[in-house]
Amino acid sequence: MLYDSAPFVIYSSVKVANPGEVSQTQQTKGKKKKKKRRARGRAPSRRRRPPALLHLGSDMRRLWRSASSWAAAVAEHARSGRPDAALTVFRRVLALHPVVAAADELACSALLRFCDARLAYQIHSQACRRGLLASNPVLACSLLGFYAATASSPTAALLPAAKLFDEMAHKDSISYTAMISALVRAGHRSQALALYPCMLQVGAPPTHHTFAHLLSACASGRLHRQGTQLHAQLLLWGTDLNLVLKTALLHMYCNCGYMDYAHTVLHSTPQTDVVLWTAIITAYSKAGHLQAALHMFTSMTRAAVLPNAFTYAALIAACSYSRALQPGRQLHARLFKFALEHDTSVCNALIDLYSKSSSRLLDLLHAFHAVDKPNVVSWTAFIAGLACHGRDEEAFLAFSQMRVSGVLPNSFTVSTLLKGTSSSLAFLHAMKIHGYILKTSFESLDASVGNSLVDLYVRFARMDDAWAVTTTMAFVRDRFTYTSLARVLNQMGLQQRALKMVVRMFHEDVDVDGFSLASFLSSAASLASIEAGKQLHSCSVKLGLSSDISVSNSLIDMYSKCKCIRDAKSVFQSIRKPTVVSWNAFMSALVSDKCYNEALSAFEDMTLVGAKPDDITFSLVLFACNHGGLVDIGIKYFNSMSTLFGVLPQRSHCTLFLDMLGRAGRLTEAASIIDGIPAHPNQSMCRAMLKSP
Template sequence: MSLAKVATKFFNRHEAIGLEDMCLRILSLCNSKSLEEGLCVHSPLVKLDLHCNLFLSNNLLSLYAKCYGPEHARHFFDEMPHRDVVSWTGLLSAYSRNGRHGEALEVFDSMVTSGESPNEFTFSSVLRSCLAAGEFDEGTCVHAYVMKLGLESNTFLLSSLIDFYAKCGCSEEAHKIFRDMDSGDTISWTTMISSLLQAQKWSLALQHYIDMICSQVPPNEFTFVKLLAASCYLDPSYGKVLHAHLIMLGIRLSLILKTALVDMYSSCQRMEDAIKVLHQTPEYDVTLWTSVVAGFTYNLKVKEAIAALYKMNIFGFEPNSFTYSNILKACSTVSLLELGKQIHSRVIMTGLEADVCVGNALVDMYMKCSRHVEDGLRAFRGITSPNVISWTSLIAGFAQHGFEQDSFRSFLHMRAVGAQPNLFTLSAILRACSTNKSHSQTLKLHGYMIKAKALSDIVVGNALVDAYAALGLVDDSWRVLSMMRHRDTITYTSLATRMNRLGCHESALGVINHMYKDDVKMDGFSMASFLSASAALATMETGKQLHCYSIKSGFGSCTSVSNGLIDLYWKCGFANDAYRAFEEFSEPDIVSWNGLISGLASNGYISNALSAFDDMRLAGLKPDPVTFLSVLSACSRGGLVDLGLDYFHLMSSEYDITPQIDHYVCLVDLLGRAGRLEDAMEVILTMPFKPDPLIYKTLLGACKLHRNIPLGEDMARRGLQLDPSDPAFYLLLANLYDDSGRSDLGRKTRQLMKDRGVRKNLGQSWTEHRNHVHIFNAGDRSHPQINEIHDKIISLATELKKRGYPYTDTKGSSYHSEKLAVACGLLNTPPKAAIRVSKNMRICSECHDFIMLVTRFVDREIIVRDGNRIHAFKKGECSCRGC
């Protein structure tokens, strides 16, 4: 029999004098369980003239609000003959619970106007509505009203005020209220701790917990839930201590507390402990199992996550949208497209495909894992109501696949449908600008961000700095950077990385000083950028200082830093140090091996480079296209034609790597150096790419080496058709004529170059000593020691002739930049110290022979890194062996 029938039967049998108590019991029972059957007492209350009983009416008002919402509650409220603070508070709470906060505040205003004084529960509901509606000023007025009524010592109300100020970002005000409390209870302490955690003051929140214990205020399960959520941002041991405390205090392991412990251990990568906590009590729910699945996916243990999903089903819990979205995130992270498709099938079977949370995870998974952008677009279209995350995933996915224009169109469409971009959306669209190098789009977005006041966010600021730097507008990047309120390591790292790509290596190193002044510490990624700049400049002193700093800062285990050190030492000619940096790896990755192979090859250790390639394969690493570029280069420099051809064919036959244009350039160089010029030409004619100037230039260099004028002229003609302003074609052809005894044609070629207004690229060399870089241009006289440097070159040339060495000083070669740099090094470095010189293009043959002969009687090692390779001169020999 239903509750309504029981109540009606009872009313028919009893007098009105006993009904008040019975009605109250019925209403109390129904209120506790939100049972609408309790509303059956409304009619008897009116008939028996009990509707004037305010206590009964307030209970009935509460039941209307719970069962039918604020509209029905308001209708009943308006019919009440009498109202008190409980009536007003009940109606106000009904609006607040249903998210109708504006109407809740209107009820409060009507209450005050009616002369009814609010109590602590009224104020608490009003403060919640002020917070939700973003009415901060209204909330401060409520605070003033609280003080006017003398309720500022009410602990419950003060806890609500602390929560209000903390969630509005006013942690100082929240803290002041808490300090002024005479004595806090568990709720106020927990609220204060929660406010500190929201302000990301993790250590201070833990200190408050310690003070709470010292004040003998007992924490409850919600105190621990808050603290456990924060412990992942601190040392993992704090979470274990908190777990020990709650056991010691005898706090019952409720479902919400068990879930918080599972989350804590998952974030600390201690899934074994998380599983132990999971099975400590027989209580489970979907949220708890989802936390377990999320923990495994966070730790990239996808198999275990799937097993947890299976166990969840065995225990009788159906996965929800959050469960599936977590599994899909794992698929995105480790690129498991097939698994993602299987999860997608289950999502369709459970009818969650249109759910925005699952839909967002599907868009992200397909965009990151599938080669077809249409898969992600299809998932996006399946979402019933896309939110800002949906649009952001779509925009970022288009940019990732190289469809930058689609990213821009999606961004415009997003705004057209009324979805407001968030900080991550703006960062994603700026990354598209960086990739597409779209100046106009970057300027438009910059304007939009100024209007939206989004530049105050460091993530957006960093993305804009990177976008301008990608366009080569470094000054604009600095301007944005200087206007940012805060800067972090990412700000400076992205700028230094872009400067390296632009070839502005000195400016990249200059970023270090700006970081120091801004009190921003380097991390592994910024250190790798600065090491790359030092390697490009061959500034060994700076590189050594960076190496020392990396050791002191604990970056020794950082892979990107170690790879940067390998690159630095190889490019500076420090073979032993480069080897040592490589050997410090416990598990070198493909970048490490590529650095070793490339370094060995460029330093002339051909057989060692090829042995390293075999060692890499034995270690179980699969070569990538960069590996084969280094291997082919080693074979070319070592004259190992047949072996180089074998490696070239091995790329596609064994490793399924399609050779790119760079690999064909290496192949042409390999054949050309060996004198197989016709075979090299055949490669150019049959390769699946249109030839570029570099490949013609490479074969022209081989024609110069083997003095093949007809083919050389053909290569120069073809190359100049593609790039008429490249001086290298004129100079290589002129030198080919000179070497072949046709100096007349050489002079005509140089004159033709001059007539066409083509200028020779400026030869520049530099050397470093005493932490100062000395830069020389060909024919430069700006150096303060230039007279001494010229005298040194003349004395060395005189000594060569005196000793009878085969050396001819061609006109003007004494003023070549590499000679100037070597002479500067001889004058300014200690006796027997190695001299290191870098040049922006290939060293000329006359300067090469000059330096090599000088080392026969000058007991120095002279290392010259040119635009092609490293030449280590010692005792009259060069590591290039004339190749």
């Protein structure tokens, strides 16, 4: 409404009943016209009234007569919860008087709390053009806070925020805190922590917001040493330990695994709330410590702090992680007391609990149908639960119902559905999901969808389709894509095809880790291809993976099968702390080269360094004694398997042992020993015993 007075109404189209009424209406109309002319005469001219204030009332129009009246109008709209009106005023003033608009710190600071990026850039541009930032630190800090808090992505805030921060002549606590916040949001934790000593050097005292952002950086990076130093600085500055700081400290200690310190922070002051208790319960839940989480929940209720939905969700998640169905049911019953039985986050946790821990499908259905408005997390957990219960077709039906209800599936939903496919009939539905993926371009989101498709076709022995997905689809391939496919190709005897995977990985700049390289070395070992093996060995040195234990073990196995025992010994000697797998690979290399005495010496060295042999180790030892003619030593090792090393003889060990006695012609001794063998004799054992030279 443009004016305070009531709008004028002209009764030109009104039909009257008699002449008296007509004359009265005409008189009223004349009076209205005179009042309208007088009102128009009093109104300020369009040249005098700013267009920015046309929508305001008379009180706001009077504010324009002072120099800062428009700024007061903007601030008043902002305080009254009318951001659209404030933005309208400011945009019109900015169009007419950009310098005046950008220079007023009151209006700009109020607007930057809820304006969009385009208007913020206009304010910043006008302020830079007129050199207003140097003389107006409040405006500079407001702009810096806007870039730090409202960027479309964390990294997008860095460039304008860092440039503005560097151009600021006078930096205070607010500007430093805003810049630290931007760096923390972008994930640059070390740079954020490096600003703290710079802040102290210029004499800007840290605030509780500064410490909260820095502690958040330490929590996300699990930087316990820096977090402890910040805790000491916080106490040194005498900063009040309010709930914000207590929560930040508790999160830091919980994420770093120092739960004792977290308890100290929790009880450092009598002031606690549900957020603090929920934070420490969540930490125990993520660590899988169900009993500790339940104990903290009991202490929380004794402290007269009412739990909220996030508290129960964390506790139920701990029960789900520990497969503890009974405590989960008890927590489910308590939800009705606090009217939380329909909360989405709690129901999602219950769906996950009953998916993993309950054998009753009815529990899962009740938990899902209790959600008022299922979101994508609810549907995904429900689909995963149906797959866990072997209901593949129902899982695909739920996926269709999810789309009909208007909830769009994400990549995790699709990958969960594909991973749960186990029957041949469900495989036909999964192929339809493949078409849905191509239609909606899901494969371009992340690697999880593509990897799930590859795994699907591999599980159903559709290697050509798996290869086509890997080589043609536009999803972001990672090392898991190629490694899983190479592993299955090795199992199917297609080692040449598996070795092509590593070429594609290097061609597409995919990171290669030790597990991936070990899979490719296994392919080279199966082919006994020394050339491919040495190339992979060179790649491991170049990538800094030569010290990886899985790579070293695979190299020993590869050189052993390629009859390069000297290279196998060299690789084994380069391992700082050989595992039992390393010792077994080295002994296997010696046995394959008929170095039986050296293999037994390696076994003695293994026991001396404290490595615990397993059943594979004793199979190699008995094989060396058998083929090396070391019968008495073999009998000693066989008898010491269970007594000294705690390894129960299996059928394979007994077969090797009887074969050794049969080769040595000691049938009488074998017959007397066979009754005491733990494994029941079978046909292969008897044949091995009856062998004679």
